[in-house]
Amino acid sequence: xxxxxxxxxxxxxxxxxxLIYRAHFAFSKNPRVNSKGLxxxxxxxxxxxxVEVLQKERPTHIGVAFDAAKKTFRHEQFADYKAxxxxxxxxxxxxxPYIKQIIKAFxxxxxxxxxxxxxxxIGTLAQRAEAQGFGEVYMMTPDKDYCQxxxxxxxxxxxxxxxxxxEVLDVAHVLQRFEIERVEQVIDILGLQGDASDNIxxxxxxxxxxAKKLVQEFGSVENLIANVDKLKGKQQENVRNFAEQGLxxxxxxxIHVNAPIxxxxxxxxxxxxxxxxxxxxxxxxxxxQLAARVLSGPTAPTSTPPPSRGARRPSVPASQQSLFxxxxxxxxxxxxxxLEPNGPRRTLAxxxxxxxxxxxxxxxxxxxxxxxxxxxxxxxxxxxGLDTMTAxxxxxxxxxxxxxxxxxxVPQDDADAAQALVDEFCxxxxxxxxxxxxxxxxxxxxxxxxxxxxxxxxLFDTMLAHYxxxxxxRHNMDVLAETYLHYTPVSITELIGPKGKxxxxxxxxxxxxxxxxxxxxxxxxxxxxxxxxxxxxxxxQLDLLNEVENPLVPVLAAIEYEGxxxxxxxxxxxxxxxxxxxxxxxxxxxAAAGEEFNIGSPKQLGEVLFDRMGLGGNKIKKTKTGQYATxxxxxxxxxxxxxxxxxxxxxxxxxxxxxxxxxxxxxLVCELDGRVHTSxxxxxxxxxxxxxTNPNLQNIPIRxxxxxxxxxxxxxxxxxxxxxxxxxSQIELRIMAxxxxxxxxxxxxxxxxxxxxxTASKVFGVxxxxxxxxxxxxxxxVNFGIIYGISAFGLAQRLNISRKEAxxxxxxxxxxxxxxxxFMDDSINxxxxxxxxxxxLGRRRYLRDINSRNATLRGYTERNAINAPIQxxxxxxxxxxxxxxxxxxxxxxxxxRMILQVHDELVFDVPKEELELVTPKIKxxxxxxxxxxxxxxxxxxxxxGSNWLQAH
DNA sequence: CATGTCACG
DNA sequence: ACGTACGTGACATGC
Numbered sequence: 001x002x003x004x005x006x007x008x009x010x011x012x013x014x015x016x017x018x019l020i021y022r023a024h025f026a027f028s029k030n031p032r033v034n035s036k037g038l039x040x041x042x043x044x045x046x047x048x049x050x051v052e053v054l055q056k057e058r059p060t061h062i063g064v065a066f067d068a069a070k071k072t073f074r075h076e077q078f079a080d081y082k083a084x085x086x087x088x089x090x091x092x093x094x095x096x097p098y099i100k101q102i103i104k105a106f107x108x109x110x111x112x113x114x115x116x117x118x119x120x121x122i123g124t125l126a127q128r129a130e131a132q133g134f135g136e137v138y139m140m141t142p143d144k145d146y147c148q149x150x151x152x153x154x155x156x157x158x159x160x161x162x163x164x165x166x167e168v169l170d171v172a173h174v175l176q177r178f179e180i181e182r183v184e185q186v187i188d189i190l191g192l193q194g195d196a197s198d199n200i201x202x203x204x205x206x207x208x209x210x211a212k213k214l215v216q217e218f219g220s221v222e223n224l225i226a227n228v229d230k231l232k233g234k235q236q237e238n239v240r241n242f243a244e245q246g247l248x249x250x251x252x253x254x255i256h257v258n259a260p261i262x263x264x265x266x267x268x269x270x271x272x273x274x275x276x277x278x279x280x281x282x283x284x285x286x287x288x289q290l291a292a293r294v295l296s297g298p299t300a301p302t303s304t305p306p307p308s309r310g311a312r313r314p315s316v317p318a319s320q321q322s323l324f325x326x327x328x329x330x331x332x333x334x335x336x337x338x339l340e341p342n343g344p345r346r347t348l349a350x351x352x353x354x355x356x357x358x359x360x361x362x363x364x365x366x367x368x369x370x371x372x373x374x375x376x377x378x379x380x381x382x383x384x385g386l387d388t389m390t391a392x393x394x395x396x397x398x399x400x401x402x403x404x405x406x407x408x409x410v411p412q413d414d415a416d417a418a419q420a421l422v423d424e425f426c427x428x429x430x431x432x433x434x435x436x437x438x439x440x441x442x443x444x445x446x447x448x449x450x451x452x453x454x455x456x457x458x459l460f461d462t463m464l465a466h467y468x469x470x471x472x473x474r475h476n477m478d479v480l481a482e483t484y485l486h487y488t489p490v491s492i493t494e495l496i497g498p499k500g501k502x503x504x505x506x507x508x509x510x511x512x513x514x515x516x517x518x519x520x521x522x523x524x525x526x527x528x529x530x531x532x533x534x535x536x537x538x539x540x541q542l543d544l545l546n547e548v549e550n551p552l553v554p555v556l557a558a559i560e561y562e563g564x565x566x567x568x569x570x571x572x573x574x575x576x577x578x579x580x581x582x583x584x585x586x587x588x589x590x591a592a593a594g595e596e597f598n599i600g601s602p603k604q605l606g607e608v609l610f611d612r613m614g615l616g617g618n619k620i621k622k623t624k625t626g627q628y629a630t631x632x633x634x635x636x637x638x639x640x641x642x643x644x645x646x647x648x649x650x651x652x653x654x655x656x657x658x659x660x661x662x663x664x665x666x667x668l669v670c671e672l673d674g675r676v677h678t679s680x681x682x683x684x685x686x687x688x689x690x691x692x693t694n695p696n697l698q699n700i701p702i703r704x705x706x707x708x709x710x711x712x713x714x715x716x717x718x719x720x721x722x723x724x725x726x727x728x729s730q731i732e733l734r735i736m737a738x739x740x741x742x743x744x745x746x747x748x749x750x751x752x753x754x755x756x757x758x759t760a761s762k763v764f765g766v767x768x769x770x771x772x773x774x775x776x777x778x779x780x781x782v783n784f785g786i787i788y789g790i791s792a793f794g795l796a797q798r799l800n801i802s803r804k805e806a807x808x809x810x811x812x813x814x815x816x817x818x819x820x821x822x823f824m825d826d827s828i829n830x831x832x833x834x835x836x837x838x839x840x841l842g843r844r845r846y847l848r849d850i851n852s853r854n855a856t857l858r859g860y861t862e863r864n865a866i867n868a869p870i871q872x873x874x875x876x877x878x879x880x881x882x883x884x885x886x887x888x889x890x891x892x893x894x895x896x897r898m899i900l901q902v903h904d905e906l907v908f909d910v911p912k913e914e915l916e917l918v919t920p921k922i923k924x925x926x927x928x929x930x931x932x933x934x935x936x937x938x939x940x941x942x943x944x945g946s947n948w949l950q951a952h
Numbered sequence: 953c954a955t956g957t958c959a960c961g
Numbered sequence: 962a963c964g965t966a967c968g969t970g971a972c973a974t975g976c
Contacts, residue, residue, distance in 0.1 A: 689968065694970095789966060867967040870967085
C-alpha cells in the first residue's frame with residue numbers, strides 16, 4: 001500500500017490461447033473472412049477483448065501469455081494429457097502470427113516459457129506480482145481452472161464479449177461457485193470430476209454435483225481415498241479402483257506457480273501503442289470499425305470517449321452571468337468534475353451550491369430579466385401529481401449555471417394568482433432563441449399547456465439524450481445523476497413521504513422546503529445535458545437527437561393534449577352484447593366439462609382439460625413453471641378433437657375484448673373534455689418505436705370481426721369533422737428491399753406490384769397470374785419472417801408445414817432474392833464487430849450478446865441485428881413525418897389535429913372542409929419524410945370515415 | 953409481483 | 962446439443 005499520488009498499480013495477464021479459442025469459436029457458425037480469404041474471427045475477437053480491457057480497465061501493467069510450442073512437463077507425467085484435444089484448427093494457426101503482431105504493436109510483452117503452459121506462467125507471475133505489492137492483479141481468461149489461483153489481490157477477469165458482461169471473480173465468487181471453503185479445493189473438485197476438454201479423466205461416475213458433495217464432506221481427494229470405506233456401493237468401488245487416476249487428475253489440474261520466470265514490473269508497464277503499425281495491420285485485416293475505435297487520426301475520429309468523470313464545466317459566455325454575486329459556483333462543478341467513477345457519491349450537503357427561493361415580485365422580475373439573456377436554460381415544474389390532466393402547478397425552477405438555480409413558488413388556493421405568475425414567465429417560455437433543457441420535458445410542456453403556455457424555441461430532453469446513448473436502460477433522473485455526475489439527488493420520498501393513503505404533495509409543503517429539491521432538479525438536468533451532448537456528438541447521434549427526438553416532443557405533447565373522442569354509449573351497448581355471448585359460452589363450456597370452474601385461470605383450465613377430461617393425448621405441453629400450457633396454439637390444435645377448446649378460445653377472445661377495451665376505455669375518458677388522453681412514451685423501446693400507455697391506443701383490435709367493432713367507437717370530435725387514417729404500405733419490407741439493394745424486390749416495389757403475390761410468383765416459380773391464395777399467404781408469412789430474421793423452425797410452425805418444406809421455401813426465397821440473404825449475413829457480421837446495430841439515422845441498438853457462446857442467446861441477438869435496423873428505420877421515418885406534418889399544420893393554422901400514431905399509421909381529426917387540402921399533403925409529407933438510400937419509394941394509403949374502422 | 957395470455961404493428 | 966421470428970402493454974390469476 002502506498003500513499004503517493006501515483007495511480008494504484010493494476011496488472012492484467014492475458015491467457016492468449018484460451019481467449020483465441022473462445023473468439024474463434026464465437027465466430028465459427030458464421031465465419032468472418034476478409035477479401036483475401038483469411039478467417040479473421042479469432043483475430044478480431046481477441047483484439048476486441050484486448051482493446052476493451054485497455055479502454056475500460058486502464059491497466060498500468062499488462063502482459064500476454066502463450067503456451068510454449070513444445071511438450072510440457074504434464075505430457076511427461078501423463079501420456080494421454082490433452083491427447084483428446086484436436087489439432088489446432090488451421091484458421092487459428094494462421095491467425096496466431098497476426099495476433100502476435102498486434103500485441104507487439106500495442107507494445108505489450110509476450111510471455112512464454114519453454115516447457116510450461118500459459119496458466120503456469122500467469123499463475124507464477126500473479127503470485128510474484130502480489131508479493132511485490134500489486135494490489136490488483138487480473139488473470140484474463142475464460143478458463144475456470146484459474147479459480148485455484150484467486151487470492152485477495154489476484155482475481156479472474158472474464159472478458160465481456162462472451163455473451164455476458166465482463167465479470168470479475170474474487171475469492172468469494174470462487175468459494176460460492178464451487179461450494180467450497182478454501183480456494184485450494186478447486187483442484188480437488190477438478191481432480192474428481194475431470195475435464196473432458198483437457199482430457200483430465202477424473203473418477204468415473206463423479207460429475208460436478210457429486211464432486212462438490214464429496215469435497216464438502218472429505219475436504220480433499222487424498223482424504224476421500226483414505227476414507228473410501230465410508231462410501232457406498234458403486235461409488236465406493238469407483239473411488240477404490242480409480243484412486244490413482246484421481247490423484248493424477250488432481251496433479252494435472254494443479255497450476256504450478258514455480259515457472260522459471262522472474263516478475264519484472266518495469267517490463268510490463270503499459271506503453272503507448274505503435275499507431276502506424278496498428279493502422280497497417282487493421283488495414284490488411286480489413287478491421288475498419290475497430291480501427292476507427294482504436295486509432296486517432298484523420299480517417300478515424302474516436303467514438304470511444306474516455307470514461308465519464310462527471311460534469312465538465314462548460315465555458316461560460318459573457319451573457320451567462322450569475323444573478324447573484326458570490327463564491328461557490330465554480331467550486332461546485334469543478335469538484336464534481338474530479339470525482340472518480342467509483343468514488344464517493346455526493347449529495348446536496350457535500351457540494352457547494354447556490355439555490356435561491358424567489359418569492360417576491362421584484363426578485364421574479366430580476367430573475368426573468370436574467371433568464372431572457374441566456375442562450376440555454378434548464379427548467380423544471382413542480383406539481384401536485386403525475387397525471388397531467390389533473391395536476392396543478394406548485395412551482396418552477398430554473399438553472400443556467402452548474403450549481404446555481406432558482407425556485408419560484410406558484411400561489412396555491414388562488415387560480416388567478418397562479419395564472420398571473422405563470423404569465424409573468426411567458427416571455428421566457430415563448431422566447432424563440434432560448435434553448436430549454438428538461439428531463440422528460442414533455443411533462444412540463446403539458447403542464448404549462450394547461451396554463452395556456454405554448455413553449456417556443458428548441459428543446460433538449462436529457463431523458464431522450466440518454467435514451468439514444470443507452471436505449472435499453474432506464475432513464476430516471478436519479479439514476480442518471482448517480483451514474484454520470486456521481487451525485488445523489490434528494491429523493492422525492494424524502495420530501496413528501498412514502499406512497500400511501502396520506503401521501504402528501506408538493507403543495508402541502510412550504511415553498512422553502514420544496515426549493516432545494518426543485519433547484520436541484522434543474523441544476524442536475526443542466527449538468528446532465530453538458531455530459532450527454534459531447535457523448536452524442538462523438539457517436540454521431542447529436543443530429544438524431546436535435547432533429548428527430550427533441551422536435552418530436554411538442555408534437556407528442558400536442559397529440560396527447562388533444563386526445564381522442566370515444567363514443568361511450570356505443571361502448572356500453574357493445575359491452576352488453578359481448579356479455580350475452582360470454583354467458584352463453586360459459587354455459588356450454590361448463591356443460592362440456594361437466595363442472596364449473598374459472599375459465600380465466602390457466603391453472604384451473606389446464607387441470608380440467610388435461611387431468612379430468614384427459615384431452616391432448618401425448619402432446620400435452622407444460623410451461624416453464626410446470627403448469628399445463630393452454631395458449632392459443634395448443635387450444636386450436638385441440639379444437640378438432642374437442643369442441644370445448646374452440647369454445648374456450650372464443651370465450652378468451654370475448655372476455656379480453658370486454659375487459660381490456662370495452663369496459664376499460666370509457667373509464668379513462670377525461671371528465672373535463674370527454675376525450676381519452678393516452679401517453680406516448682418516447683424512451684422505452686429498444687428499437688426506437690414509440691409505445692402508448694394509459695390506455696394503450698396502439699393495440700386496439702382490428703384482426704377479428706368482433707374486435708374490429710371497437711374501432712367504431714373511435715370517432716371525430718363532432719359532425720363537422722372526419723377521421724383520416726394514413727398508413728405506410730409495407731414500410732419495413734421496403735426498407736429491407738432498399739437496404740439490401742435486391743434488384744428483384746426493388747423492381748417489384750417500383751412497379752407497384754402486390755409484393756406478397758410477387759414474392760410467391762418468384763418463390764414458387766409460377767406466373768404472377770397463377771399465384772393462388774395459399775401461395776400468397778405463405779409468401780406473406782415468409783416476407784414477415786425475413787424481417788424478423790427467419791428460421792426454418794419458426795416458418796414451419798407459423799405455416800403449419802414440415803420443417804423440410806420450410807427449408808425448401810427459404811432456400812427458394814434466397815435463391816430468388818440473393819441480395820436479401822447477403823444483407824442478413826452482412827447485418828450479423830457488422831453487428832459482431834461493432835456489437836451494435838444502427839438505423840438510417842444512426843439510432844443504435846447495442847447487441848452485446850452477438851458473440852455469445854450460448855447458441856440460443858446468440859441466435860436471438862443475431863435476429864435483432866437484422867430486425868432492429870429495419871424496425872428502427874421505420875420508426876425514424878414516421879417520427880420525421882410527424883414533425884413535418886405538425887409544423888405544416890401549425891404553419892397553415894389549420895383545424896386538423898394529429899390524434900394517434902400506431903407505428904406505421906397516423907390518425908387525424910379533420911374538419912370536413914380541410915379534407916381535400918390535407919389528405920394529399922399528409923400523404924406527400926409521409927412518403928417523403930426521409931429518402932431511402934437506394935431510392936425505393938414509400939407509399940402511403942389514406943382513408944376517411946366517421947369512425948376509425950371506416951377510415952381504413 | 954410474477955406468470956400466462958393475447959391485443960396491436 | 963439446443964431452442965427458435967421482431968417490437969410493445971394490459972388484464973386476470975395466484976403466490
